[in-house]
Amino acid sequence: MARKPNRMYRDIKGQPTTRKEYLKGVPNPKITQFDMGNRKETFPIKISLLVEEACHIRHNALDAARVAANRFMEKSAGVSNYHLKVRVYPHVILRENKQATGAGADRVSQGMRKAYGKPVGTAARVRPNQPIITIETKQQFVDKAKEALRRAGMKIPSPVRIVIEGHAQ
Numbered sequence: 430m431a432r433k434p435n436r437m438y439r440d441i442k443g444q445p446t447t448r449k450e451y452l453k454g455v456p457n458p459k460i461t462q463f464d465m466g467n468r469k470e471t472f473p474i475k476i477s478l479l480v481e482e483a484c485h486i487r488h489n490a491l492d493a494a495r496v497a498a499n500r501f502m503e504k505s506a507g508v509s510n511y512h513l514k515v516r517v518y519p520h521v522i523l524r525e526n527k528q529a530t531g532a533g534a535d536r537v538s539q540g541m542r543k544a545y546g547k548p549v550g551t552a553a554r555v556r557p558n559q560p561i562i563t564i565e566t567k568q569q570f571v572d573k574a575k576e577a578l579r580r581a582g583m584k585i586p587s588p589v590r591i592v593i594e595g596h597a598q
Contacts, residue, residue, distance in 0.1 A: 482557055486586060498562060525547060
């Protein structure tokens with residue numbers, strides 16, 4: 430079955446479902462790595478990607494943002510000159526009441542009867558001004574890190590902004 434558009438899951442409605450032990454068939458999050466680059470060294474400048482609105486960010490979008498930022502930083506700054514960290518985890522379980530479509534579907538589909546829905550994915554619930562991705566780097570790679578976070582922000586379903594912390598000279 431095709432992936433549904435993100436606008437179905439972006440808005441926060443009601444209490445989240447987070448307890449996987451009570452639901453069968455919850456798919457694993459697509460994002461598996463949360464720390465990339467040079468994890469040993471400490472860097473003077475920290476650049477973060479912040480969301481401006483409360484929303485759900487699906488695990489697909491988180492992974493796409495991570496890949497976009499990491500690939501750009503690897504190519505432009507080198508693996509040893511940055512540390513990228515994804516700061517949110519997709520805990521919230523997204524459910525969908527799947528409907529049969531096509532000829533004869535009116536006899537198959539049960540409509541809203543027992544419409545709790547089956548698990549279709551996971552998402553991270555974020556608050557306004559919450560950091561999503563943080564890149565720590567050296568002074569000469571600040572512009573590269575900002576561009577990497579700008580590219581990652583394109584994958585996030587909320588308006589984003591980039592904030593620089595640390596002593597930028």
